[in-house]
Amino acid sequence: MFRNLGQISILNKILNIDDKQSLKIFLFWLLKSIYRVGFVVGWTATMAMFVAKYGIKSLPYLFILNGIFTIIGTVLYSSVIHRIKKNLCLILTIFASMGTLFLAYLFRHSPFLFFAFLITAVSVFLSQFRIVLNLLIEDYFSPLESEKVFPILESSETVGGLVAGLVITFFAAFIKTSTAFIYFWAGLLVLIVPIIMIASVVLVPPEGHAVHVKKKENPDLILKFKTIFKENKYFDFVKGLSLIVFLQWVLFNLVEFQYTKAVYQSASHVILEAGSGFEHAFFHELGILFIIFSASAFVIQLIIGSRLVYSLGVFGSMLIHPILTILSLFGLLFSFNFTTAVLMRNNFTVTNVLYASSLESSYYAMKEDARAYLREFLEGILRPVGAIFGTFFLIVLQNFFVGNSLILYMNIVMFAFAIILFFVVYRQQRLYTETASAQFDSNHEKEKIDAVEILAQKGHNGNIGFLVSKLLDSTQSVLTKKKIIFALGELQNISTVPDLVKCFGDKCEAIREAALDALYRFRNRSDFALNVVIEYELISALEKFYKSEKNSNLRFKIINLLSMLSNVEAADFLLKILKTSKGNFKAGVLYSLGNIKDSAICKFVVPYLKSADLRQKISAAIAIGRFREFYDESKYIIDTFLHSQKNSEIALGIYAIGELNIRSRKKFCVKYLDSKNSDLKLSAAIALAKMGEDISIPVVVEALTSRNKSLSSAAKRNLGNIDVRISKNIDKIVTHINFNKK
DSSP states (O other), X not given: OGGGGGGGOOOSSOOSOOHHHHHHHHHHHHHHHHHHHHHHXXXXXXXXXXXXXXXXXXXXXXXXXXXXXXHHHHHHHHTTTTTSOHHHHHHHHHHHHHHHHHHHHHTTTSHHHHHHHHHIIIIIIIHHHHHHHHHHHHHHSOHHHXXXXXXXXXXXXXXXXXXXXXXXXXXXXXXXXXXXXXXXXXXXXXXXXXXXXXXXXXXXXXXXXXXXXXXXXXXXXXXXXXXXXXXXXXXXXXXXHHHHHHHHHHHHHHHHHHHHHHHHHHHHHHOSSOXXXXXXXXXXXXXXXXXXXXXXXXXXXXXXXHHHHHHHOHHHHHTHHHHHHHHHHHHHHHOOSXXXXXXXXXHHHHHHHHHHHHHHHHGGGSOGGGHHHHHHHIIXXXXXXXXXXHHHHHHHHHHHOOHHHHHHHHHHHHHHHHHHHHHHHHHHHHHHHHHHHHGGGSSOHHHHHHHHHHHTSTTOSSHHHHHHHHHTOTTSOHHHHHHHHHHHHHHTOGGGHHHHHHGGGOSOHHHHHHHHHHHHGXXXXXXXXXXXXXXXXXXXXXXXXXXXXXXXXHHHHHHHHHHHHOSHHHHHXXXXXXXXXXXXXXXXXXXXXXXXXXXXXGGGTGGGGGOSSHHHHHHHHHHHHTSGGGHHHHHHHHHXXXXXXXXXXXXXXXXXXXXXXXXXXXXXXXXGGGOSSHHHHHHHHHHHHHTTOGGGHHHHHHHHTOSOHHHXXXXXXXXXXXXXXXXXXXXHHHHHHHHHHO
16 A cells, blocks of 8 residues: 555655656656646747737736636536546647647748737637646646645746747847747647657656546536535535636736736837837737746745645635735836836736645635636636736727826726735635535544644634634544644634543543644743643643543653643642653653753653663753753764664664654664664654654554554654654655555
């Protein structure tokens, strides 16, 4: 089962992954990148040639034709996309687009036929290629995987745009007309075919996600869309999401026109008469600017994109897009020139990265089988409809206004649409919360788990109270309750501490353990110690819990949590236990004493450095190693374990490396990841997980889901303080495996 573990891994900045998983991501990333380069080069060349031939006032008609042909392509493809394999559909689409490009070149002396075939290639075939490719990617990744994989794959769009800008800028100096770019465009399309064929042969979908053909599927996209989304719990959310996509593309076309007009005027100042020279200058300048936009977007994507989504929530981060657009347009209202127009377009492109990531994440509020149709409808129908509607405003305004008046009213219309988009996105957050909450009415456990993950995100109002009510609901399953407790640990709201304490009395051991783990995550909150009453009640509850709990693993977690509180009462309780405890449990108490934030506690621990009990000795070394003045002594003792000839002592030494995060011994841990001794292998993986190393994930997951109960118990027992990101990934993978087993 685990030789293909990489197929179910959650990828977020993972470099050391299974070969087949890395190949899967690489092939799809390469496909999307090549497609993006070709699309940007082709569309830019088409737009430059169209404007050079018919003038900037005719550009809206190109936008309308693009939108109409995209809708036609969606309607045509909706009747076949679920009847043939997606990889075959992609290959046929490539050949069809290459055929239309060839016809366009043959009829290059007939403007009408030339642009008709070009628009057909771009709007009918290549627009649908993107939709089908995204649907194919969904087949190869589970919803849990896609949450982390999609941002990685999305970077291909930005990188592809950057490469396309470089290509346009570089080759524009050597190619006299934009028509010659058709050769380059067709060449890129040829490269896509073998990659699709390779992907079809070597890639395997994850368990439970076989790529199949729905031969009995209703081909009517609109009818299918109505059938799926007629449920009340989805209707308002989908309606809001549809309005967001519609407004975004209305605004995009208006922004695109104003920006292109500014570039057109800039190029016209250099070359007064439109002709081949103008086309060359216009094309070259568009290429340079596209490099700037793509580079800016890529920097944002790499540095702060995911952090903003995490800290602000899905729709909180999406709000940045209309807000910055409004500010950019506000400046454009006072001064329309090349600089302000380019700045507006750059800001729009950069924040669109956040918008796109948030939009992808918002799909998970829907049930799994509805996401493909939602994507197909929004991208294939509403997106071009929004573009056509925005272009309609352009044409109307051009018929009533000219010169500076046209520019002014165009900016006012864009400003109005940006404000409307802001309010719709702001309102959508509430609908997002309500839709996720409604998932608890489902009979499917997986939909409830997805709902908990959504409600654990930032930006929701009333989500904590709702989650607590479901936690205290006796009808909820153990798995759902555990997920809710984990979410409360993520949110770290002080008001939920009493509710988590109530779980100490639960009959289910897994619930009691989950509550301890969640409270453990509160340890880093600066305001926790300020809540004296809550802290006092928690200590009292933990002491009672310790006396009533029979499971030694949970009792160890109780004393560990008590030690994190670092006050006199907790220290006194632990020292009393130290005197009366024996064996491994005494070792656990020694370990916990190291959490108390006072080096004076070491005088009670140091005597155990000479203990004959190796567990107690290594625990004492770990405890004093947390204090600077004892660190060297601790490290010396740990090294004696590492250089032992006994595997059991080496395992204890590796355990200590992870606890103290001794990164200078990281290579030592990596060496034992391939050990045939299961204890050594697991100890090395746990230590690396505590250091935040992704290479540890497959080994830890394998141990957690092993049929060997002692191995799985050891893995669970030692995962208490691993890196948070690693912990999240492991939790999602194990959850996914458990669902597949069902």
